[in-house]
Amino acid sequence: QVQLVQSGAEVRKPGASVRLSCEASGYTFGNYYMHWIRQAPGHGLEWMGLVNPSGGGTSYAAKFDDRITMTTDRSTRTAYMELRSLRSEDTALYYCARKKSDGFDIWGQGTVVTVSP
Amino acid sequence: QSVLTQPPSVSAAPGQKVTISCSGSSSNIGDNYVSWYQQLPGTAPKFLIYEDKKRPSGIPDRFSGSKSGTSATLGITGLQTGDEADYYCGTWDNSLNAHVFGTGTKVTVL
Numbered sequence: 001q002v003q004l005v006q007s008g009a010e011v012r013k014p015g016a017s018v019r020l021s022c023e024a025s026g027y028t029f030g031n032y033y034m035h036w037i038r039q040a041p042g043h044g045l046e047w048m049g050l051v052n053p054s055g056g057g058t059s060y061a062a063k064f065d066d067r068i069t070m071t072t073d074r075s076t077r078t079a080y081m082e083l084r085s086l087r088s089e090d091t092a093l094y095y096c097a098r099k100k101s102d103g104f105d106i107w108g109q110g111t112v113v114t115v116s117p
Numbered sequence: 118q119s120v121l122t123q124p125p126s127v128s129a130a131p132g133q134k135v136t137i138s139c140s141g142s143s144s145n146i147g148d149n150y151v152s153w154y155q156q157l158p159g160t161a162p163k164f165l166i167y168e169d170k171k172r173p174s175g176i177p178d179r180f181s182g183s184k185s186g187t188s189a190t191l192g193i194t195g196l197q198t199g200d201e202a203d204y205y206c207g208t209w210d211n212s213l214n215a216h217v218f219g220t221g222t223k224v225t226v227l
Contacts, residue, residue: 035216044119045154045162045205047216061215095161103152103167103207110161 002026004096004108011114017084020111022096024077030054033099034079036070038092039110046092050099051079086115120145121206121219128225133196137222139189139206145217149209151189153182156203165204166191198226 007021022034036048049060051070058070067084079096094111097104122140129135139151153166164173166182169189181192189206206219 037218044203044221045207045218047207047218050216059214062213097162101167101171102150102209103164104154104162105164105167105173107161107163 002106004106006096006108006111009112012086013117014087014115016086017082018086018113019080019082020094022079022108029077030074035097035099035104036081037097038094040092088115091115119220120210120217123206123219123222126223126225128227129196130227131196134194135196135224137191137204139219141187143187144212145208145210146189147187148211151184151206151208153191154205196226200224201226
């Protein structure tokens with residue numbers, strides 16, 4: 001079935017970087033943009049950006065533009081999101097989600113990132 | 118800070134109907150399709166409505182979407198205890214060049 005499986009929880013110190021992965025299965029990976037969305041504890045959904053698996057084009061939310069990189073590996077059907085210069089406010093649950101028909105139809109299970117000294 | 122405003126909470130008895138509003142502007146809802154998501158406690162969001170009013174396969178017709186101008190609405194009829202969740206609207210914002218989500222609404226079944 002169509003699914004996105006994300007990598008496991010991460011703990012980082014402030015100033016460090018983290019790279020999360022999102023492995024797709026059950027559909028043609030290159031046909032759908034992959035988006036990354038995060039949710040801080042007790043808060044709503046925040047869009048971070050997107051990557052086009054067919055070509056590698058990206059678009060990032062302005063607040064992350066200088067410290068985020070999204071990539072894909074079509075050979076392993078995996079999307080990656082790297083966030084640098086982490087701070088405590090980056091502690092959140094990070095989701096990858098497939099974009100289809102102007103909506104996010106498939107979501108990963110989420111990866112918890114904790115930023116703590 | 119979200120550019121789409123939703124009521125923090127709505128509630129109703131089992132079997133009743135609730136509506137959730139999502140207010141935006143001409144640069145987002147006014148010019149792009151709206152989607153809706155249901156997030157049950159401790160789970161990832163679930164695709165509920167797309168292109169303002171269409172339901173993905175498997176979503177019961179108790180859930181409906183509509184849009185007028187710069188506002189969208191999600192309706193849930195025949196409310197069930199399993200509908201207790203947070204609900205989010207979302208759309209693209211042409212000015213921000215970003216996808217934006219609503220502030221979220223918690224539905225409580227009394």
